[in-house]
Amino acid sequence: MVLTKVAGGFRHPTTITNAADGSGRLFIVEQGGRIRILHGGQVLSPPFLDISHLVTRDGGEQGLLGVAFPPDFGHRKQFFVDYTNKEGIGNTVLARIGLMSGDANRADAHSLTRLLTIKQPYANHNGGEIVFGPDKMLYIGMGDGGSSGDPKRNGQSTKTLFGKLLRIDVLGATAPYAVPAGNPFGNEIWAYGLRNPWRFSFDRGTGDLYIADVGQDLVEEIDYQPAGKGAGANYGWSIMEGSRCFRHPGCKEDGLTMPIAEYRHGEGDCSVTGGYVYRGKHKALQGTYFYGDFCSGRIWGLKREDGAWKTRLVKESGLAISTFGEDESGELYVADYGKGDIYRISAP
Numbered sequence: 491m492v493l494t495k496v497a498g499g500f501r502h503p504t505t506i507t508n509a510a511d512g513s514g515r516l517f518i519v520e521q522g523g524r525i526r527i528l529h530g531g532q533v534l535s536p537p538f539l540d541i542s543h544l545v546t547r548d549g550g551e552q553g554l555l556g557v558a559f560p561p562d563f564g565h566r567k568q569f570f571v572d573y574t575n576k577e578g579i580g581n582t583v584l585a586r587i588g589l590m591s592g593d594a595n596r597a598d599a600h601s602l603t604r605l606l607t608i609k610q611p612y613a614n615h616n617g618g619e620i621v622f623g624p625d626k627m628l629y630i631g632m633g634d635g636g637s638s639g640d641p642k643r644n645g646q647s648t649k650t651l652f653g654k655l656l657r658i659d660v661l662g663a664t665a666p667y668a669v670p671a672g673n674p675f676g677n678e679i680w681a682y683g684l685r686n687p688w689r690f691s692f693d694r695g696t697g698d699l700y701i702a703d704v705g706q707d708l709v710e711e712i713d714y715q716p717a718g719k720g721a722g723a724n725y726g727w728s729i730m731e732g733s734r735c736f737r738h739p740g741c742k743e744d745g746l747t748m749p750i751a752e753y754r755h756g757e758g759d760c761s762v763t764g765g766y767v768y769r770g771k772h773k774a775l776q777g778t779y780f781y782g783d784f785c786s787g788r789i790w791g792l793k794r795e796d797g798a799w800k801t802r803l804v805k806e807s808g809l810a811i812s813t814f815g816e817d818e819s820g821e822l823y824v825a826d827y828g829k830g831d832i833y834r835i836s837a838p
Contacts, residue, residue: 493809501521
C-alpha cells in the first residue's frame with residue numbers, strides 16, 4: 491500500500507466523504523464544527539459549513555462527527571450532520587441543512603433543523619457516523635452512552651438508542667423522520683450490542699455492511715452484515731468484547747453475531763477506525779476492506795478467501811488514523827487526526 495498526501499491543514503478531521511453528485515468534491519469534516527471542500531487538489535475557502543458555535547468539544551470524543559449526503563443531493567440540495575451540542579454534557583443531534591441559494595459550495599447554517607436529539611449521560615462513546623444505505627435509509631451509529639464498562643447496560647437493551655445502529659427514513663414525507671418498515675423492534679433500532687461504532691460503511695459493490703466497533707480494554711472488532719440482512723443482529727456488547735467474555739467467564743455466544751475480525755490491544759494498538767471496501771482502479775486492492783488503529787497507525791486489509799475471512803497487515807503508517815474516506819470513483823483516503831493531513835491510498 492502507498493499513501494500519497496493530497497491535502498493538509500485540517501483541524502482534527504473526523505470524516506471524509508463525497509456527495510455522489512458528479513462534482514468530484516471531497517468533504518472533510520473538522521471536529522470543531524466546520525466542513526471544508528477539497529476539489530481539484532485545492533481546499534476551498536470559505537468553509538462549506540461552520541457550526542462551531544453550536545458544537546461542544548468538552549470531551550475528546552465530542553464535536554462534529556459525521557455528515558451524509560442523500561442519493562438525490564443534486565436535486566434535494568440538503569444534507570445531514572451528526573454532532574454533540576452545548577446542552578447538558580453534550581447531547582447528540584441529528585440535523586438537516588440546506589445550501590445557500592446559488593452556491594453549491596456553501597451551506598446555509600441558518601437553515602439547520604434538528605431531527606433527533608439524544609440526551610447523553612456521559613461525554614464519550616458518541617458514535618457519530620451517519621450513512622445512507624443502499625435502501626436509501628439513513629443509518630446512525632450510536633455508542634453505549636459512555637463512561638466505562640457500559641454501566642447502564644445499554645448495549646443489550648432494545649429500549650434505549652445507546653449502543654445501537656439506528657435506521658430511519660429522513661427522505662419521505664413524514665417529519666421529522668419515519669421509522670421504516672422492517673426495523674425489528676418497531677423503533678429506530680436496526681441492530682444492537684455495540685460499544686462505540688465510530689466508523690462503518692457499505693460496500694458500494696455488494697451492499698454489505700462493515701462496522702468497526704471500538705473495544706474497552708482488550709479487543710477491537712469488525713462486525714459484518716450481508717446485504718439485505720442484519721435486522722435485529724446482536725453484536726454482543728457488553729456480554730462480550732469481541733470474542734472474549736466481558737462480564738462473566740463462560741458467557742454464551744447463543745444469539746450473538748460474532749466479529750469477522752478482531753485484534754487485541756498491545757504493541758501500541760488501542761482503538762479501531764473502520765474504513766471501506768476498495769472499489770477503485772487498482773486491481774491489487776480490489777474487494778479488500780481496509781481499516782486501521784488510531785494509536786498505532788497500522789492499516790489492515792480484510793477479505794474473504796475460500797470461505798474464510800483473512801486479515802493481513804498492509805501498512806505501518808505512523809498516522810493517528812481518525813477516519814477513512816471514499817470518493818465518487820471508489821478511491822480511498824485516510825486522515826491523520828493530529829497533523830490534519832489527508833492521504834490517498836493506492837497500490838505499490
